[in-house]
Amino acid sequence: DTAVSQTPKYLVTQMGNDKSIKCEQNLGHDTMYWYKQDSKKFLKIMFSYNNKELIINETVPNRFSPKSPDKAHLNLHINSLELGDSAVYFCASTQASASSGQMSFQETQYFGPGTRLLVL
Amino acid sequence: GQNIDQPTEMTATEGAIVQINCTYQTSGFNGLFWYQQHAGEAPTFLSYNVLDGLEEKGRFSSFLSRSKGYSYLLLKELQMKDSASYLCAVTDSNYQLIWGAGTKLIIKP
Numbered sequence: 086d087t088a089v090s091q092t093p094k095y096l097v098t099q100m101g102n103d104k105s106i107k108c109e110q111n112l113g114h115d116t117m118y119w120y121k122q123d124s125k126k127f128l129k130i131m132f133s134y135n136n137k138e139l140i141i142n143e144t145v146p147n148r149f150s151p152k153s154p155d156k157a158h159l160n161l162h163i164n165s166l167e168l169g170d171s172a173v174y175f176c177a178s179t180q181a182s183a184s185s186g187q188m189s190f191q192e193t194q195y196f197g198p199g200t201r202l203l204v205l
Numbered sequence: 206g207q208n209i210d211q212p213t214e215m216t217a218t219e220g221a222i223v224q225i226n227c228t229y230q231t232s233g234f235n236g237l238f239w240y241q242q243h244a245g246e247a248p249t250f251l252s253y254n255v256l257d258g259l260e261e262k263g264r265f266s267s268f269l270s271r272s273k274g275y276s277y278l279l280l281k282e283l284q285m286k287d288s289a290s291y292l293c294a295v296t297d298s299n300y301q302l303i304w305g306a307g308t309k310l311i312i313k314p
Contacts, residue, residue: 126306126307127304127306128248128292128304129304130302175247193238193253194238194302195250196247196248196249197247198246198247199246199247
């Protein structure tokens, strides 16, 4: 069974469109993340959710809106897509809460396979 | 600002040993991770260091010196399948992961 899954795997769309990427984890983890990996391979955190509550919201455009219907799912909706949004988007999850103070292997993040978004 | 530095690319020979260095300047420190990422795939966990010293796990070892803000990943008996990018990431005082850009490791026969 896939621990962290994302759909779709590939997404090609036109500028100005609205699209969503879905993420699900079956690990029973408390915290989920969205990362953007650009062409230079930097992984930049976009959002983090702990038990359905937003706990990190980096300076991303408000065209990006995360939605977490339950702690096993964290979806990413993008409005008015722009060329610069083209990247690979990774979902990840971890057992520990980011504010829990735990320092252990439980902080290991498990990544989904990524969604390759191309905006034309 | 927060910064993680790694070499952009390294080349090594199959069967040899390679050391990938990582230096960091972050606001606080709560652990350092090494991840492996094959082209077109998601990062996978390799190691976690929070105390100074060497952690050995099979062919891979990771070293940490907190006073120097320095870590390295040591890969022994290199295999062709080890060709990948190796990402260093540090958890800061807010438990946010700060990622390096990764080191692309090329293994030659």
